[in-house]
Amino acid sequence: WYISTWNVRSLYRAGASRKLEEELKKYKADITALQEIRWRKSEITQLRDHIVFNSGSTANIRGTGFAVSNQKKHLVIKFQPINERICSLRLKGKFANLTLISVHAPTEESETEMKEDFYAELERVYNNIPGHDIKIVLGDFNAKIGKEDVYKPVIGQHSKHVVTNDNGARVIDFASDKNLRVASTFFPHKKIHLETWVSPDGSTRNQIDHVLIDSRHATNIQDVRSFRGADVDSDHFLVRARVAQKMASKAHSKSERRRLFATDKLRVQTVKAAFENEVNIRLQKDHSERETVDVIETKWNKIKDVLQGAATEIMGERRKPARNDWYDDEVAEALKQRNEARQRMLVKKTRASGQEYRKMRAKVKLICRKKKRFLERERVKQLQNDFEQKRGRKFYKEVKNIKNGFQPRLGCVESKDGELIGGKEEILNRWREHFEEVLNRGEMQTDLSQEEIPLEEDVEPPTREEFNDVLAAMKENKAPGEDNIAVEMLKNGGERVQEELYDLILSVWLREKMPQEWDSALIYPIFKKGNRLSCGNYRGISLLSTVYKILASLIAEKLHVFAERVLGDYQCGFRKGRSTTDHIFTMRAVLEKFYENDLDLHQLYIDFEMAYDTVSRIGLLKCLENLGIPFKIIRLLRMTLSHTHAKVAVQGKVTKGFSISQGLRQGDPVSPILFNLILEAAIRNIEVNAGGSIYNRTIQYLAYADDVAIIARSAADLKKACTQLEYGAATYGLKVNEGKTKYMVTTRRARRFGSLQVAQHAFNGVNSFKYLGATLTSKNEVKEDIASRIAAANRCLWSLGPILRKRDVSRNAKLTIYKTLIKPVLLYGSETWTLTSADERMLNCWERKVLRRIYGPVVENGVYRCRKNDELRELFKEPNIVKSIKLGRLRWLGHLHRMDQGRAPRIAYEGHPGGRRPRGRPRLRWLNKVEEDLSKLNMGGWRRKASDRTAWSELLKEAKALQGL
Known part of the structure; x- marks a missing residue:
């Protein structure tokens, strides 16, 4: 198998990661140390065929990491990002584990202090590697290593260079101190296969990327050479080492795949009718047998089979939405032509070949940018079309997708000991282990069915009307439980299947025994915050059987x-x-x-x-x-x-069950x-x-x-x-x-x-x-709460920036997004605020900032300028943010006045704790501000009006249009 190193000179370019995967597959590079990834943050990203471990900075500069093929990711034990120049990856071997360190050293011209800091940090990382591991340090050292005898046996005879430069001496010094061998100088090859970097003009070619291995395991590396044909638009060549070390084998076991029905099709009237008809036909076939069967489990299985069979026949399986991938055949062809031009330039460097290559590079960049921008524009146009056609659900779903941005898929998780787990089955087992521990803390409890409870029938069973009300109230577009029966299937299956379901639930109610499948829950891990690899940073969302939830809702209605x-x-x-x-x-x-x-x-x-x-x-x-x-x-x-159990669903796969x-x-x-x-x-x-x-x-x-x-x-x-x-x-x-x-x-x-x-x-x-x-x-000030709400609204505003900046999105759509997604974030809890003049100015200033972004600048004498405050007031006909808060306070005042006298908010509002006010002017109370608003609106006798909810609502509607507030 092979390990490699490659300075890719940015994966931040459009299409770069896709091209990298193609090249790594082509050259069978199983594990590749990467330099200059230029991705922000330190995170793990699952691509199509590889998983990328990135150790980055806060800006899109430098960055080291590793690309591991899906076939080898199960070997990963731990990834440790150090900084944008150093990171390490530990792998599971058959006889000994391997630790790889990816490095990007400062250039020859860099300051001495920077070089010394780099090697001091590298030494610290190296010293922390477990003693029995095979140690390999590889990457862009920016170092020329010569053939001087004085440096042997750390270096070999087959370096491209004759004389070692300053950076090379530092590499050799580090290798000598740690008993390493510079493996990239030990194997004879043509000069073109020793070169790892070429200058922009093609006149200078150096060997500055190296592979080092501890001397004890030096024979495990059987060859090191560069491959000029590998192309990711970098001035470095791919350097690949053939490794003889055997790696740990991968455990294989078959896991269950999650399948969902395409219930969206039931919105089409013809599909709905066909589904209902198919359900009735299947029920008719089993009718004679069903009448004689009185076993709950059998009843449930037959209803389930009818619904699932009809759904399979009429709706089919839900397909994953097609990826809006701009990387199409045209891009692939352009990249192929660029690679061919590069090969011709490498074989014979002439002015014409260099010019042709530069021309193809520019062409590829232009095509990638155009394709990506076209796709983004099409998404925005579709969003605007959904808004115009009043397809609210699709509109907000697309807004949410754009708001969330790129979310890396989970390709690994950490074990309890902090080691990385990459194999699919091992990942599933880890999730199962985590939730089994979380949901079974403390001592195992005795069987609930053994608990004696008097056999009194002191509650009437649910009526058919109650069943219908519960079914009608259930929300659609919700994920079903393990049985895959969605609420849309129950609502659109027809009267007959609903009668069968009611009969089943009634039997369960009377016999106090329910189907075993209803005991099962399907848990989906949802990320909260922190390290994405730690299972503890996820909360589980449980999906229960939809039919069970009808039963539970009926019980809840009685219990309530x-x-x-x-x-x-x-x-x-x-x-x-x-x-x-x-x-x-x-x-x-x-x-x-x-x-x-x-x-x-x-x-x-x-x-x-x-x-x-x-x-x-x-x-x-x-x-x-x-x-x-x-x-x-x-x-x-x-x-x-009594007998609850659960399974965990991760990336379309389902674990084995466990009891709770x-x-x-x-x-x-x-x-x-x-x-x-x-x-x-x-x-x-x-x-x-x-x-x-x-x-x-x-x-x-x-x-x-x-x-x-x-x-x-x-x-x-x-x-x-x-x-x-x-x-x-x-x-x-x-x-x-x-x-x-x-x-x-x-x-x-x-x-x-x-x-x-x-x-x-x-x-x-x-x-x-x-x-x-x-x-x-502790000082009872709302200023901190207002600042917190503004910060939260700003985060929401920033995440929606890609939509608010687009000209293809209408102002009305942007205003709808503001009023429904951004403004409510700021207004949470604002009914309880006592605002000062400074608070009101700050809130109005924030809203004007948002409105300027929505309405955009104006052109005056050929120059763009921001809209003035009065221009914004003329355009935005809605109440401003402060008026919205005041109206919210008045709405709450009416609600408060209509509460029972014994309710806590009413007592807190009307009561007095005793004590005495100290000297000095007291702070404004909440009631003072509300009464001030009432006086501005000339609302005399407000207590009488507030007692009538409808009359109070009408008053607030009138107040919304008044200019007093």
Whole structure:
């Protein structure tokens, strides 16, 4: 097999990586050290036939790395990016592992200090290589190595040069110190096969790219030579070494492939009719047998087979969308002609051959740029066409694709020990191992089916109308579970199949036994942030059977009625008529009043470690029983949780299954309600009254699902409340995450508050905390939250820049993108803001920046200039950003006024914590700003009007058109 080195002089050019792959395949270069990749960042990118490991900088300069063929990537153990000049790759060998170091040394003319720094870093990297590894250092050393006898046996007799230059002496010095051999000087070849670099004018040819290997394994390299025919438009030649070392063999096993049906075709009326007809025909064939069969598993299998068979017959398999690849036959032909011109120039260097080659290089660059720009323009035109034709889903899908930009495919993952895994089966096994550990933390729990629950039929089974309502409410265009049955197939399969499904679900409800396939979940890893190779930086999205989700939704509907009776007002997560704004407003209102009245408020923002995945299922059943949930529902929930298992889907392949014995099912409609009930039970266990307010008590709980905040008048009260909550939560398998739980004190005093010591925990003290997406500070200022929202909106704006800059996209389309994708990012939580004049100026300035980008400059006397503020106001007929915030505050005020008196936001808004205001002018309150807006709009008697939701909405519509705000 072969290892190579090649200074490619940029893969940042259009078509460069595609051409590199073609050349590496042609010359059988299995593993190639690359220099001057010129890609930003240090990352791993999966190409078609190779995986590229890049060690780059923040700019598109230099950069080293490796290109490993798909046939050899399973050998990769670890990639270590050092800087833009050095990186290393460790490979799995049969008898000994190999470590390769790719280098790009400074040029001969570089400063001495730069050269010394480079070799000092190279020495550090080399010294960290495991002792028993075969060590190979290769790359562009920018070094001429001569034939001086004094340097033997480090060098051989077959170098192109006679005299060693300064860089060459440094290479030899490094090799001598590390007992290496310069293998590229040991093999006799023609001069043209020793040369690795040619000057732009073709007059100078040097051997400056080298391969070094430790002397103990020097005989493993059997040949080193350059190949002039390999062409990536670089002035360096490919240098290839033949290696005799045997590598580890690849394990082969067959994995399951994920197939999906083309449900998009059901939007066509004729296809929909044909699908319904095919389903009915298949059901009719099995009708006589079905009437006599009363086994749930058999019923399900027959319904599944009918739907899958009809889908295969009518819709077929969903095909991957064709890659919009601009690299076509014309580009390939131009590259071929350039390569031929280069070969002629290398064989016989004349003015004419050099001119022909330069002409072909320019032609290839022009063709590649034109093709790429044409493809981008076509994508933008299609996006505009979708907007004009009101194809909203396709429009936003394409916007999202452009916004996300290039996302490198995952070609490797890290093992638990940090080593790289490249083989397909090994990658699948690693993902399976990761999620099996994550979803089965702690002790294995006993079989839930052994738990005794009274056999009382205290809940009526779902009616056909309830079944129809749940099916109609299910969202389309969602990925199906492992059975591949999408909701579109159920909705468009006709009345008859729906009747069969209802009959099946009714049987499951009555017998409390469901098909085994419904126990299975398909987990897709979704990247969060950090190192893409670490499985821990991904969260799993579980896909459950669509038919099971209908059953779970019916159970959730029944459970919801009882849950609302027992849940306290502190919980706003997944409850009708409540949102994150409730708690954000409550926190801001309480902080505002405590700060104004010179009272300290201690806050603890609790994070539970893997909250949903660590719930004790046995504890859950006991909790439901204690809360008075009907036994029938508890038995049905026991059925859904008794034998759960999962598989992991990665890049179209599916792992083997594994059992899950704890936690709630992710993606299950009933899981959010169950977690709320568990938290309710945990708080009840510690005999703490979670009702009331901090205004009349020493502590108060606020929760949005698993995001729990405790506020208290003193640190002692906070410690006590935290200890009790942790004790109560532990009963149900919940564990406080010390690292992510934060402590903050809102106070006027200048003294510092450090960490909070609670039992064995030390919770870090902070001056600001992002609570439910809104930034709260110890001084209760919204300035930091506004800055955070502007920064988030700017990131969104930057990612959408490729669309907003295009002339082919209409202004209306750009304004729609602004109003639906960018502006909501900024306005999140703005209903709770108390804005100063400076804040309003900053927000208006930001919006004008966006509008100038959308509307573009104007030409005046042949010169472009930015649009003035009054010109923007004339063009943009919508309320400006500040007016939108004020209208949002008024909308929230009406909602607040219509709330029950006992709701936390209403109490926080109307109540008073006691204490006394200190001397000096107080800060503006939220209510002051809202009343100021009301007075500008002449809204007298607003409380009476706010009580009527419809009348209040009409008032806000009128206010939107008024110029007062």
